[in-house]
Amino acid sequence: MKSLWLKISLAFFGLILALTLVLWFLLASIMQNAYTETTREHLIENAEMVSQIIIATEAIEDGERLQEWVSNFDAPIEMRFTVIDDRGEVIADSENDPATMDNHRNRPEFEAVLESGDEYGETIRYSETQDLSMMYIATPVVRDGETVGAIRTSLSLQIIDQAMNRLWLSLTLVLGIMLVLTTIAGILIARGITKPIGRVMDVTRRLSEKDYSSRVNTKVSGEIGELSTAVNTLASSLQRQMTEIQENEQQLTSIMSNMVSGVMLVNQNGRVELVNSAMERFFSQHSENIVGQRFDKVGEGIGLGELIRRVFEDNRKVHDEVHSYYPEERIMDAHLAPYYGQGWQKKGVIIVLHDITDIRRLEKMRSDFVANVSHELKTPVTSVKGFSETLLSGEVKDDATKRQFLKIIHDESQRLDRLIRDLLNLSKIERKEIPLNIDRVDIAELIHETAVTLEGSAEQKQTQLVLPGGDRPVMLEADRDRLRQIILNLIANGINYTPEGGTVRVSLRENLYEVRMIVADNGIGIPEESLDRIFERFYRVDKARSRHSGGTGLGLAIVKHLIESHRGRIEIESTEGEGTTITVILPKTQDQEK
Structure with a gap:
């Protein structure tokens, strides 16, 4: 803003200076012309007055008397008078001796009067006699209608020059003061104009810098x-x-x-403009490594490149499935569509990926569940049907054989009953239809009580069962019956999948907030690829052995849901051929956060 008010001030100063100079020269010219015109009229009036006096007194005939009379005019009025006859001879002069003066007929002012017959003659020239610039005015001396001579009055221009010098000095002083005052006024006006404008410009600058709280505070x-x-x-x-x-x-x-779905925008140049955090997880890269890259470089690894290319070429929506194998296998439902700007101008492609890995896994689990249920039910139903039909046919006469067939039917029906009851219990637990009766439970004592029912199985397999010491109670809040069911399932599994002469060890650890029950065996172990599925319904690592042991394949699934209903968690570690360690972590109180 400094340059703006300075420019305005300089422009105002220049304008005022130009107007002042024009006014100065105009006034000087007018005053000079006025002085000159006044001097001319003064000279003419004096010349005419002297001419009338000469005619009235007929002094033109008496040169000496006229010279004496004219000589007296010089002192009071500081004006020179010269009288000549019609031949141009000087008769009288107020400052010089006429006898010493040349003939004046050829002087311009006299020529204008004597020869041209003008009312008066005028000339301005340097006078060698007076050594000054003089104004000469000549008027005719007319007697009886005839010009008998001329009277000339003259005045030094030095008087005009002195008057003009004083005038110019006065004008210079006055106009100079006016120039200074107007310049100061112009600066004040410029500052008055530019100051609020400067505030406006400052606010606009701050607005351009995204300071939208700035305002112009002025009362102009x-x-x-x-x-x-x-x-x-x-x-x-x-x-x-x-x-x-x-x-x-x-x-x-x-x-x-x-968003759990991945979103990515690809511009019309084929470069990635935007990705969300879900898409970063799908690509296993940070957005800094994705944004700005070519789509074929980013999406080719999961099959997106070809789909994006199809959208660019066909300008239509595309729906397909893509697979990612790093860092883990994912199945994603891909939706691609072109997106447009103003005027329906195509700006690129938008990609949305939905992770349907769990859905596909659940679909597979559902399919496996149906197949497993069918298989589990088919075997006992087939046995019951076959042996019952044989008995009904009457072909079996031996009582021992009949009894054996009936026992098989009884065992298979019990197996069906256990299977159905486990399925119903699991369904109720999942739907939380079985309420928990929370009470203070000594889990160390409960482990010893539950282990009594399993001593026969352990002795039969010559398996050593090592239990935690019962000298110190380990208390927590839980449903006693559900906790017993958890302990029973885990210890029974340890005994079933541990070869003869093995060991199943149960230990307890606690801290201020939670209790850990650890069931470890040195049995057959679980393959690494089965660890993620061990808690699925009907999933068995060794299906033949599990069925031979009378298990339904639902025990660990029930255990997991019972632990989760107690707001706990279960962890499993296993090495095939070396053994398995299962850790159950339960909070001491059911009202504390996990």
Whole structure:
């Protein structure tokens, strides 16, 4: 703004200076002309007056008397008078001796009067006699209608020059003061104009720097006041719009960040413009390594490149499944569509990926569950049907054989009953239809009580069962019956899958907040690929052995759900051929956070 008010001040100063100079020269010219005209009229009046006196007194005939008379005019009026006859001879002069003066007929002022017959003659020239620039005015001396001579009056221009010098000095002083005052006024006006404009410019600069809270604080009226009001209105509007945009961006960012589906935008040049956090997880890369890259470089590993290329070429939506194998296998449902800007101008492709790995896994689990249930039911049903039909046919006469067939039917029916009861229990537990009767339970004592029912199985397999010491109670809040069911299933599995002469060890650890029950065996172990599925319904590592042991394949699934209903968790570690360690972690109180 300094340059603006300086430019305005300089322009104002230049304008005032030009007007002052023009006024100065104009006034000087007018005054000089006025002085000259006044001097001319003064000379003419004096010349005419002397001419009339000469005619009235007929002094033109008496040169000596005229010389004496004219000589007296010089002192009082500082004007020179010269009288010549019609031949140009000087008769009288107020300053010099006429006898010493040349003939004046050829002087321009006399020529104009004597020869041209003008009313008066005028000339300005340097006088060698007076050594000054003089103004000469000649008028005719007319007697009886005949010009008998001429009277000339002259005055030094030095008087005019002195008057003009004084005038010029006065004009210079007055106009100089006017110039200074107007310049100061111009600077003040310029500052008065540019100061609020500077505030407006400062606010606009701050607005351009995204400081939308800035306002113009001024009380100036007129156009600048209206401009300030308009800028303030604009700033308020921008602030409101930016607040809305920021809120919308925050909402969009929050939505994009918390979406479980991956979103990616590819611009019309084929480069990635935007990815959300879910898409980063799918690609196992940070957005900094994805944004700006070519789509074929980013999406080729999971088969997206060809789909994006199809959208660019066909300009239509595409729906397909893609697979990712790093860092883990994923199955994703891909939706691709072109997106447009203003005027339906194509701007790129939007890609949305839904992770359907769990859905596909659940579908497979459901399929496996149906197949397993069918298989589990088919075997006992087939046995019951076959042996019952044989008995009904009457072909079996031997009582021992009949008894054997009936026992098989009884055992298979019991197996069916256990299977159905386990399925019903598991379904109820999953739907939380079995309420927990929470009470204070000594888990160490409960382990010893439960182990009594398994001593026969352990002795039969010559398996050593090592239990935690019961000298110190380990208390927690739990449903006693459900906790017993958990302990029974885990110890029974340890005995069943441990060869003869093995060891099943149960230990307890506790801290201020939770209790850990650890069931470890040195049995056959579990393959690494089966660890993730060991808690699925009907999943068996050794199916033949599990069925021979009378298990339904639902025990660990029930255990997992019972532990989760107690707000606990279960962990498993196993090495094939070396043994398995299962850790159950339960909170001491059911009202504490996990």
